[in-house]
Amino acid sequence: MSVTVLAQSSSELGGIAGWAVDLMEKLGGLGAGLAIALENLFPPLPSEVILPLAGFTASQGKMSLVGALLWTTAGSVVGAAILYWLGVLLGRDRLRAIVDKMPLVSLADVDKTEAWFDRHGKKAVFFGRMIPIFRSLISIPAGIQKMSFGVFVLLTTAGSAIWNTIFVLAGYFLGSNWDKVEVYAGYFQYVVIAVVAVLLIWWLVRRIQDIRRRRAAGLPDSDDPSDLARAKRHPHA
Template sequence: MFDWISGFIDAVGLAGIALLMFIENVFPPIPSELIMPLAGFNAASGEHNLFAVITAGSAGSLAGAVLWYWVGMRIGTDRLKRLARRHGRWLTISPDEIDQSNAWFKRHGGMAVMVGRLIPTVRTFISVPAGVSEMSFLKFLTYSTVGTVAWTSFLTLAGYWLQSQYEKVSAWMNPVSTSVVILILAWYLWRVATYRRRVPKEGSTQ
C-alpha cells in the first residue's frame, strides 16, 4: 500500500493528500498512519510545503468528519430510538440508553469529539453521536479541528523528521490501530451478549 499511496500523492499532489484523508475518515481501511507520514516524508524531500501538507490532510479529514456528523443529524434521536426498539440487541443499545447517551454527550461531547479524533478507528465514527445529540455545528467543528490538526500534525511531523525511516511510524502505529479495533469488537460482542441483563424489557422482545 505504501507504493500505491506514494504514487497517488506524487500524481495528484496536495489534493491527493486531502482526498486520501477524506476517504480514510469515510472508509477506514486506508489508514492515516500510512498517508500522513508518507506525505511528511515528501515534504522533507522538498516536494511539498510542510504547512500545506498538514493543512491538506486536516482539511480532508475534517470533511470526512463533517459527513459523518451530517449522517448523525439525518438519523436523529427519534429514528435511532425506533431502530433500538426493533434491533436493540444488535445495536447494543436501548431507547433509554440513547437518552442517557445524548444527555452525557451534551455535557461532555466537546471533549469526547476532540479526544476521539486522536484515537484510531474511533475518530471515524465519533462524529455520528455528535450529530445525533444535535451538538451545535460550530462547537463540533471547533473540537474536531483541534483533535484533527493535532493528529495530522503528529503523523506528518513524524514522517518529516524520520524522513527515509518514516516506515517506522507505520510499524509502531499499525499494532496500536489493530489493538483498538480488537478492543472495539470485543466491547461490541460483550454488549450483545449482556443485552438482556442490562435492558430485560427491551431484550425480551428480541
Template sequence: MTEWIVNIMTSLGYLGIGLLMFLENLFPPIPSELIMPLAGFTAAQGKLNIVGAIAAGVIGTVIGALPWYYAGKFLGEERLRGWADKYGKWITITGKDIDRSKHWFDKHGVKAVLLCRMVPGVRTLISLPAGIGDMHVVPFLIYSTVGTILWVGLLTAAGYILGDHYQIVEEYLAPVSKIVLAALVIGLIIVIIRRRQRR
C-alpha cells in the first residue's frame, strides 16, 4: 500500500494528497497516518509547500466525510447497521462500530465531531451518527474542518520534522490509536453504568 500511496502523491502532487485523504474517509483501511507524514516529508524535500499539503489533506478529508454524513441522514441507523454487518468487512466497519460512534455522538453532541476527527479508528465513523442525529450540515462541516486541520497539521508536521523516517509516525500511532480507542470505549461504558445506577 505504501508504494501505491507514494506513486499517487508523486504523480498528482496536491491533487493526489486530496484524493488519498478523500479515499481514506470512504475506506478506513487507507491510513492517514501514512499519507500525511509522507506529504510532510515530500514538503521537507522542497517538492511541495507544507501549507498547500495540509490544505489539500484537509479539503480531501472534509469532502470525504460528506458521503458518510448523508448516508446516516438518508439511510438511517437500522439500515446502516444491517449493511455494515453484511458487507462492512470489506472496509472494516461493523454494526458494533456504528453503535459505538452513535453512543459517542449522543453523549458529546457536536463536540464529538470535533474530537473524533483527531482519533484514529473513529474519525470516519463519527460522520454517520452526525447524519443519523440530523445535525445541520454547516456546523458539521465547521467542526469537521477544525478537527481535521489539527489532525492533518500534526501528521504533516511530524513527517516534515522526521524526514525520511516519516513512517515512524504510523508505527507509533498504531498502538497509541488502539489505546485511545480502548480508553474511549471504557469511558463510555463507565458513563452508561453510572447513568443506569442513578436511574
C-alpha cells in the first residue's frame, strides 16, 4: 500500500495527512521539515499527525530515518524562531499596553508572569516543546523577555528533538498502523486542554472575587498605577 493511498483512506485525518504526505513525497526530508515549520506557526496543523507520517514515509524508503529526524527538528527550530522574533517585535511595552486595556487582567499579572519566566524560562522553553498547545506559544514570551537567542535555539532544538524522535520512531516502527500514534497523542492533548481550562476557570473565579472584595472596600481593582489613577478620577465608580 502506498503512503498516498493510506492517507487518502483515512477519513478521520482528512486533508492534513494527504497534504503532508504529498509534501514529503515530492520534497523528501525538506518537505517534512517544511510541514513541521508550518505546524509551529499554525497550531491547527497537528505534529502528532505529521511526525508519525514522516516516520512511516521513511519506512517506505521515501527518505532516510536520520533525514526525517534532522529535517523535522530543523523545521521545529525554524518555526519557533519565527515566533520568537514576533515576540521580540511585540515587545514588553506593547504587551503591557494591550493588557492594560483588557478586562480582568491586570499589569500585576504580567509582572508576576515576567518574574516567573525570569526564574523558570529555560525550563519552560525546553519542556514546553513537548507539550501540546504550548509547543508554539512558549516561543513568544521567550522573545518578549528577550531570552538569549542562542540559548533559546539550543533549548528549542533539544526539546524538539526529543518530541520529534518519539513520534517519528513510532511512525517508523508501527508501519501501516502509524495512525494509532495520533489517537493516543490526542488523549494527552485532551488532558492538557482540560488542565488549562480548569486553571483558567480557577484564575477567573479568584480574580473576580478579588475585584469584588476591593470594590466593596472602596479600593481600585488592583494596585496597578493605571487602576489607582482611574480610582482617583472616578472615586465612586
